[in-house]
Amino acid sequence: MKSLLYITTLLLSGSTSALLSIIDGGKSMPKLYDGWFNDQISKQASSSISKAISSGIRNMEVQFPPVPNVDEVKFGTPLNQKFGTQLVAKDLKAKGGYKPGSKVSRNLLAYSNIYWAKKLAGAAAGGFGKPVGVLTAEAVDFEEVRNLGGLSRTGKIFQDEARKGGRNGESIVCINPGGEETWARLVSAHGQPNCPFLILNNSYSTSYDLGNQKGFEEVYYLKRISKGWVYRAYPGPWEAYLEKPDGTVELLQSYNTKPKLREVSELVRDTSFKRYAVFNDRWMGGRL
DSSP states (O other): OHHHHHHHHHHHHTOHHHHHHHHHOOSSOOOTTGGGTSSHHHHHHHHHHHHHHHTTOOEEEEEOOSSSOSTTTTTOOHHHHHHIIIIIIHHHTOTTOSSTTOHHHHTHHHHHHHHHHHHHHHHHHSSTTOOEEEEESSOOOGGGOOOOTTOOEEEETTOHHHHHTOOTTOEEEEEOOOOGGGHHHHHHHHOOTTOOEEEEOOSOOSSSSSSOSSSOEEEEEEEEETTEEEEEETTSOEEEEEEOTTSOEEEEEEESSOOOHHHHHHHHHHHHHHHHTTOOOTTTTTOO
C-alpha cells in the first residue's frame, strides 16, 4: 500500500524521471552496494534485455558481479553473507539455507547466478508465458533449489539431457559457459530458432577486453576495473565511472561505441591518482 501511495504521489507531482527509476532502475550505474539488494540491478538488466529483444536482438550478453564483493568471495565479507542469507538462499528456498558448510555458502557465486537468472527470466522470455530454460557450467545442485520462479527447466551445458529437453519457443539463460569461442556452438546445441539466448556472467574473457568479440550484444554490462567501473545498459552508451573514497561514483566519460579496456582503465586509474594519490583503496577505506 505504501508503495502504491508513493507511486501515486510521483504521478501527481509530475516526477516522471523518479517514477521511471522505480520501474527500470534508472539510467546511471547501480548504487554501491544497494543495487544488489533493492532490485536496481535486476530492473536495469530486465529493461535492457526487453529493449534489445524489441529491437530484434536475440544473442545477448549480460555481465555484472553476481555478489557485491566478487574478489573476496572465498574469504567472505559481511555484504556477501547478507546477500547470500537474505536474498539467494531465501529466494531460491535452498534446502540447506545459507550457513557454514551449506551448498549455497560453499558455492555462493554459482547459486547467486541462479538467483539472477530467476530474476531476469521474465524479460528473457520475450513474451508472457513463454518458457525459459537455465543452463550452467557451475557447481549447482538443482535439487537444492526449491523455487525456480519463471525458469521452466534446468540443466548443464552440452549435456545430452539438456539438449533433448529443449522446447519450441524457449529462451535460454546460459550461465558462465566459458570461452566465447564456444558460444556459437552453445546456441546451436541448446537454442531455439529466433528465440533469445542470453549469456549470463561469464567469469573470464578470452579476448582480454570489454564484452565479447562474437557478436553477442552486451545489453547490460557492469565491470569493476582498477579504481572504478565500466557500465552499459542497452541501448545507451558505454560509460567510465570513478569510484571515490566515500564509496560514491562519478561519471568521467561516455562512449558511443565500445571502448578498449586499456583506454578506460587508464582514464579511471590516472584520474584517481591525480585526485587522491594512493588514498583511494577499497580495503583501506572499508568499502567492502
